[in-house]
Amino acid sequence: MLAMATFVGFAVLVTALIHLYLWKRLVRDTTGPGRWRRFGGLVALLLALLVPATMAGTRNGMYWLAWPGYVWLALMFYLLVLLLVLEVPMAVAKLVLRRRAVAAAPAVTAPEPALVGAESNPVPAGPTSTRSDSASAGADPAVGPDRSGTVPTRPAGPPAVADHPDQADHDPSRRLLLARGAAIFAGLTAAGVTGYGVRTAMGPPQLDRVRIPLAKLPRSMDGLRIATVSDIHLGPLRGRAHTERIVEMINRMDADLVAVVGDLVDGSVAELGEAAEPLRDLRSRYGSFFVTGNHEYYSGVEEWVREVDRLGLRVLQNERQEIRARGGVLDLAGVNDVSAAGTGLAAPADYAAALGDRDPSRPVVLLAHQPVAAHEAAKFGVDLQLSGHTHGGQMVPFNLAVKLQQPVVSGLGEVDGTKVYVTNGAGFWGPPVRVGAPPQVTLVELRTP
Numbered sequence: 001m002l003a004m005a006t007f008v009g010f011a012v013l014v015t016a017l018i019h020l021y022l023w024k025r026l027v028r029d030t031t032g033p034g035r036w037r038r039f040g041g042l043v044a045l046l047l048a049l050l051v052p053a054t055m056a057g058t059r060n061g062m063y064w065l066a067w068p069g070y071v072w073l074a075l076m077f078y079l080l081v082l083l084l085v086l087e088v089p090m091a092v093a094k095l096v097l098r099r100r101a102v103a104a105a106p107a108v109t110a111p112e113p114a115l116v117g118a119e120s121n122p123v124p125a126g127p128t129s130t131r132s133d134s135a136s137a138g139a140d141p142a143v144g145p146d147r148s149g150t151v152p153t154r155p156a157g158p159p160a161v162a163d164h165p166d167q168a169d170h171d172p173s174r175r176l177l178l179a180r181g182a183a184i185f186a187g188l189t190a191a192g193v194t195g196y197g198v199r200t201a202m203g204p205p206q207l208d209r210v211r212i213p214l215a216k217l218p219r220s221m222d223g224l225r226i227a228t229v230s231d232i233h234l235g236p237l238r239g240r241a242h243t244e245r246i247v248e249m250i251n252r253m254d255a256d257l258v259a260v261v262g263d264l265v266d267g268s269v270a271e272l273g274e275a276a277e278p279l280r281d282l283r284s285r286y287g288s289f290f291v292t293g294n295h296e297y298y299s300g301v302e303e304w305v306r307e308v309d310r311l312g313l314r315v316l317q318n319e320r321q322e323i324r325a326r327g328g329v330l331d332l333a334g335v336n337d338v339s340a341a342g343t344g345l346a347a348p349a350d351y352a353a354a355l356g357d358r359d360p361s362r363p364v365v366l367l368a369h370q371p372v373a374a375h376e377a378a379k380f381g382v383d384l385q386l387s388g389h390t391h392g393g394q395m396v397p398f399n400l401a402v403k404l405q406q407p408v409v410s411g412l413g414e415v416d417g418t419k420v421y422v423t424n425g426a427g428f429w430g431p432p433v434r435v436g437a438p439p440q441v442t443l444v445e446l447r448t449p
Contacts, residue, residue, distance in 0.1 A: 012052055018080055019048035025083050026187070029179035047072055058236045061271075066236035067432075074197060074431035077395060078190035086182045093178060197395065197433030204245060205229075205426045205439035207253075210412060212419060213449045214383045216363035218328030226444040227255035227284065230369070230388020231425025233295070234275045235266030237432050243278040246426050246441060251283045253443050256325060258284045260313060261388045262293025262337060262369030266429070269303045280311040286323055288313045289332060292346070293369040293389060294339035295429070301345050316367060318350040320358065330446075331364040333382075338370055349373065355380035365446075371406045371415075371422050378416035385420045386444065392424035392437030399437065410437060 027040030054069025217224075227250045234243065250258055260279075265272050282288045290313040296304050305315050314321065316334025323330045333354040341348035355364065355377070363383045368374070371387045392410035393399020399409050407415045408422045424440035 008052075011055075015051050016048055018076060019044050022076070022079055022083070025179070026079075026183050030176065030183050047076070051076070063236040070237070070431045071194065071198070071433075074395065074433040075190055075194045077398075077431075078193050079186055081397065082186040082189055083182070086186060090178060090182055094175075097174060193435060194433055197431075197435040200438050201428045201432045201434040203439070205249065205441045207249060207441055207443065208423075209443045209445065210421060211445045211447050212384060212412065212421060213447045214363045214419075215449055216361065216383060217330070217446055217448050219448050220326045221328035221330060221446065222448045224257075224325060224330070224446045225253065225255045226257045226259055226365070226386070226446070227253045228259045228261060228386050228421070228423050228442045228444050229426050230261035230293070230423050231263040231391055231427050231429070232260075233263055233266055233425070233427035233429050234272045238275075238427055239272075240275045240278065242427065243275055247278045247281050249441050251281070255443065256285045257323065257332070258282050258288035258313075259367050259386055260288070260290045260308075261367050261386055261423070262291055263295045263388065263425070263427075263429075264290070264293070264308070265299050265304060266295055268300050269307050272299075273307060276307065276311065279308070279313060282312070286325055287321070289321070289334060289367060290315045291334040291367045291369060292317070292337050292340065294337050297337070297339055297343050297345055301340075305346075316354070318347060318353040320354050320364070329362055331358055331362050332367070333364055334367040335373065335377075337368075338373055349376070351376045351380055355382065363446075371408045371413075371420055374407060374415035374418050374420045378418040382418045384446075385415075385418055387420060387422045388425050390422055390424075391428065391434075392422075392440070394428060394434055394437050395431065396436030 023041060023044040027037060027044060031037040031040060050065075050069050050072055054065045054073070057065040058069070229246060229250065232238070232243065232246060264276065279288075290308050292301055292305070292315075305317070309315050316332070318335050320331050320333035323332050335349040335351060335354050336346055338349050340346045349368070351373075355366070358364065360381060364381070366373075366377050366382045366385045368377065368385055368387055370389045371385070373387070374382070374385050377385050387408075390399075390402050390406050390409050393402050402409050406422075407413065408420045410422055410424055412419065412421050414420065421442070421444060423442045424437050426439050426441055428434060428439070
């Protein structure tokens with residue numbers, strides 16, 4: 001509970017700081033004091049409140065918040081990225097304009113004050129003559145003679161004006177022009193990218209085919225095909241039609257095995273049982289299999305394990321299944337998601353239970369939701385791990401952050417000698433936006449070297 005409260009508090013703080021920055025760049029810098037600035041501030045406050053309200057509300061049946069809240073979350077992300085990128089050229093532009101303005105401005109230099117000396121203009125002794133001569137020479141009566149007896153005089157003409165090095169930078173019209181230009185560019189670009197991402201995310205998953213050689217694969221099993229899908233994410237924005245489309249795609253592959261690698265749902269069986277129902281129509285020669293993802297532990301994992309089993313998928317919970325096909329044998333193993341540890345909802349990932357005490361001459365394919373599981377899987381000589389979880393980054397450049405946590409973000413990689421294939425997933429979490437990582441269903445074809 002404490003960890004969750006800490007995470008929520010941190011997320012709220014980050015959200016508040018992001019909206020404060022957006023308000024500064026998009027509202028304060030582009031408007032003058034008055035009603036428009038006050039209106040912009042109110043909008044920024046409401047949007048800042050919309051983000052946590054969406055997170056909490058969609059988990060409690062307020063699905064009407066999903067579209068506006070999650071689309072704004074994506075738009076907010078791209079506005080932030082673009083405005084941060086524009087900080088450098090904006091600073092350079094201000095510097096260049098400042099230097100040009102200073103170079104173009106005429107410099108007015110104050111002349112040296114003229115001194116009236118005793119030798120050039122002898123002043124008769126006595127206070128009366130000093131006053132009269134001083135006045136006649138144009139001296140300021142408030143300025144008396146210095147110690148040498150001379151009286152400084154004011155120069156003719158207007159007073160000298162010293163140039164201020166930041167004078168150009170304080171030109172309000174120039175500042176306003178730059179700020180509005182940056183805001184318009186960032187706004188239009190962010191809206192365009194988000195719109196493209198919505199279209200991609202809500203469209204059909206692309207079908208990818210990948211061939212992966214396994215050294216131990218019997219020649220009789222060469223070409224064994226595993227239809228792999230993850231991160232379907234049934235929930236507020238994805239329902240039964242989404243499942244039906246994925247099932248239809250997989251059935252057209254005529255695969256030998258089907259692997260559903262976690263994060264099927266974002267809600268309870270009562271809410272999403274009907275949406276998951278089409279999974280019972282999955283077809284394959286040697287069976288369909290499922291492992292839990294982290295989102296199952298947010299959605300009632302025990303109920304979902306029973307429901308998925310009822311729909312005809314074999315749930316591999318830290319166990320393995322012997323696959324006899326085409327005269328050869330392959331071990332298919334599955335482990336609970338690494339996030340199960342400490343939840344008390346299910347057994348944590350147990351690699352020894354799933355992979356120990358087996359025939360090492362057989363090839364073994366492991367289903368594990370998160371790619372990071374490969375570090376442990378490699379210790380047990382796993383030939384291939386099939387994973388999801390990353391969504392391929394879902395929204396570039398967020399993939400760079402995912403890479404800090406997961407050894408493989410998308411596609412085929414290798415971890416400590418174990419091959420790891422990561423599919424982008426067929427759905428999305430949160431924003432219905434995918435940029436640079438289209439939804440995906442993959443046909444994995446195992447080959448002999």
